[in-house]
Amino acid sequence: MYRSHNCGELNASHINTEVTLAGWVQKSRDKGFMIWVDLRDRYGITQLIFDEQRTDKAVFEKAKSLGREFVIQVKGTVIERESKNANMATGDVEILVAELTILNEAQLPPFTIEDETDGGEDIRMKYRYLDIRRNPVKNNLLFRHKVSMEVRKYLSDQGFCDVETPYLIKSTPEGARDFVVPSRMNEGQFYALPQSPQTFKQLLMVGGMDKYFQIVKCFRDEDLRADRQPEFTQIDCEMAFVEQEDILDMFEGLTRHLLKEIKGIEVDKFPRITYDYAMKTYGNDKPDIRFEMKFGELNTVAQHKDFPVFNSAELVVGIAAPGCANYTRKEIDALIDWVKRPQIGASGMVYVKCEEDGTFKSSVDKFYDQEDLKKWAEITNAKPGDLILILSGNANKVRIQLSTLRMEVATRLGLRKSDEFAPLWVVDFPLLEWDEESERYHAMHHPFTSPKPEDMALIETEPGKVRANAYDMVLNGNEIGGGSIRIHDRDLQSRMFSLLGFTPEQAEAQFGFLMNAFQFGAPPHGGLAFGLDRLVSILGGQETIRDFIAFPKNNSGRDVMIDAPSVIDDSQLNELHIKVDVK
């Protein structure tokens, strides 16, 4: 062992102990007759001292040669510091060094290894192994480890069995694009990497393994939006002989456990709202409920007056921005410009200032009197001092616009606090959604989701109205998990595939094994998957999943550190029976 202690553990109780430490030179201060070196490892920083009087001359000279990030080993004595540093765990002591070994030299790193670094994102990705030395990144990885361990512990204690499902599976192009893997031993054939272990976990339920979980990598070959990764990690779970309520209870329990163990926060029973309610109230199926600003629909009170914009709108809807009645004309104009940007696409915005004296002042005073505006304030739950922001137009579009505005206002007002956690369930999702492009229904969740029994009658007549036994767990405006009760009946599964536009032959070729399995005694079952990357980043109080992934890829799906993907040898291609075909 290269060390007797680590760089984070020595304190006054160790004074006069002989110790051996190893680590990286964080920085060194050479005063001529005395040299201080901050020695860093995973656990902290310890100050070393080399002293012209007390240190052997050769050692002292060697200490002068140390550069940043040199890897060194020192032997020495723990002594009391003259000027203590109360901000450091080891700040009471320093090591008077007797022996110094340079284990490895280091070139000057391309960015500073400090909590606040001077390196931009690109350079830090290229030298990710240096970025990991920085506390913020290192601590994120340690945090992720802690979350994973707690998840496994909780689920295992609840009787769940961690089962590893295969990575080399079959391409089923329904859903997102698959990554595929040419097979050398089976000419002209391809494996696919799993988008999720969905069918395997269902087969485990058919196999009687009634509580399954796995923390597992999944793969989607999608054009990467910001903060998406081609490979990502799921906490994948499934249970048999359960109803939706059982699943919500179980995984609410898991999330509550994590919040308590990891964050020290106790939360109440999670609110449950329907998809319809979420859309009407927040314009969003993953509402951030750390703050209010619920939608107030104003059609009944704002239409049939002389304001043509509202009269012609399908939906007139507003939110009350708390305490913003004192916004200047300039600030309000800036907000109007913001919602009119092409990314949001609102055609305009009406506002009402709710003055402290109970009067109202709006941009549409010409058309509405104080009584009218008072009703608006009631419906949007605006208090004196609030600013009501109103959008109008096509209902679906305007809800999305107002939802975006709601989040923006909350951000500006500091209402999206990273140390506050407001989880909830959104339930009763539609089973299907109509796709304009392909002119057919797509599964909103996936083709294995069970319709609600009470909506089954609608399935042939109004499939768009059928609700599913599907649910999402939402935390602070992010979907962190989602799942459903599955179909476990061959005939219903077969009808579902046909509803989704599969021919019987396609359904058989892609999912025959699953429908076949349903004929041999499939139990009722359902489950859920959490996005671990997202969950960890939210629990960690941060926005970017990339910061919680050791070696992430960039937006072109490249690992810029190892420079992958890359071209491969013709001999490899030959063995795999494929040719590159770049047009």
Next chain:
Amino acid sequence: MYRSHNCGELNASHINTEVTLAGWVQKSRDKGFMIWVDLRDRYGITQLIFDEQRTDKAVFEKAKSLGREFVIQVKGTVIERESKNANMATGDVEILVAELTILNEAQLPPFTIEDETDGGEDIRMKYRYLDIRRNPVKNNLLFRHKVSMEVRKYLSDQGFCDVETPYLIKSTPEGARDFVVPSRMNEGQFYALPQSPQTFKQLLMVGGMDKYFQIVKCFRDEDLRADRQPEFTQIDCEMAFVEQEDILDMFEGLTRHLLKEIKGIEVDKFPRITYDYAMKTYGNDKPDIRFEMKFGELNTVAQHKDFPVFNSAELVVGIAAPGCANYTRKEIDALIDWVKRPQIGASGMVYVKCEEDGTFKSSVDKFYDQEDLKKWAEITNAKPGDLILILSGNANKVRIQLSTLRMEVATRLGLRKSDEFAPLWVVDFPLLEWDEESERYHAMHHPFTSPKPEDMALIETEPGKVRANAYDMVLNGNEIGGGSIRIHDRDLQSRMFSLLGFTPEQAEAQFGFLMNAFQFGAPPHGGLAFGLDRLVSILGGQETIRDFIAFPKNNSGRDVMIDAPSVIDDSQLNELHIKVDVK
């Protein structure tokens, strides 16, 4: 919830309780006036009773219709059994059923869902979800879960951080063949699936994460020998600022913990033997030391007599098969035939019976007297009653032959007991091995393995003699883990690549990122990886890893259940910029 209890937990204490159970019909016995049904779930079997007198007529009729593997739910009362079954956890009670719901019907399964099934391997693989219902397979999966959890717990408690490394990496065709993944977004380029996270874990060490582990899938596109899988699971570990001794201690600790927690067995400190000793003593670098039969080299005592076969042999070597002196001529001939089979390839075998009276009887009595044979007995450590088996010829070949014979004899004698565990370390592996075909040295472990400092002088002159800081953990004749101290110096790594036949350009293209990282302060580090599939199967007292994998592939790398790999759409190929090129 479909049940109030599971099928393994009811006992006499529950008598008169109303319960709801759900599960599969294991079997039913219809006596006309009474029907017994064994209801099975993951946790056990509970007997249900339907009785013409006590059961509602409609329920009774429905019970008559139940077939094997139907999924049912019953409500009823726990009652005392008339004829108790002491072999079953639930054998004191049965459920008098009041309500019966058929949750799903089942076709007759293609093989019986019993501990001893009538299904062959192929059919069980095709219907793996039914095979998993059988206790032996189900228990293996639960056992694997338990091992994984204990591994994680132990390593986490020791300060190791579970870091997920990427699956979409770069092809480095040194070593086994890579599985590759065409990139849609990077035309003509490919990712590779990791053969192991080797370089990433080393980069984590450079990044200061000084104790890393991960239970991770790895991929090798090799022609599958029996009991190899194209995807397999490693317990992958790495530590920084450690020497070989520290690593051996740490992972000996892990293995000892597993043996204790999982098997209830305490083992002593693991023996450590060198590779050279293992080869000379067992003809094998993964010796099974549950039994003796060490090799005795007989050259000095058996050569220079009149037996030309021995005189012309490079090596004459024997083992003493305990208690086999009473083998008949026919039994010995069968053994001779066995070693002469082409798979073993011995040209013949000499034997010596060590009689209980201290005399010897051999197949070469013509050439050797009792004094000669007594020396042989001493060298092979043969006791009265043992049978010495001797092979001769080319040293390397004859060691392999005798090692195979040793294992065979041990198996026949029942010395390879599945409930006995004899772990050991084999250390000081050669750094390089000469490959006749390519006429160059290959890395015996991998190109990142550090040579022993004391052998460094040989590296340019006699590279074949350089020993590595490499070690294997061996358990019951299987390598369950292996690792090494790594190179952490750019120049040495560069020399190593050149020794292995890389041009500087190839080394830079494939491993430039690693050598680059070594320039920024790489600490001394090393690690080890366990094969989890193998480890679990040995701890489970079984031979076949496939039995411990939920969804294994067959010897052609196919998943016969889902029928993968398979052909994919031309549109997928187009998007990926590749063409199938079957000749």
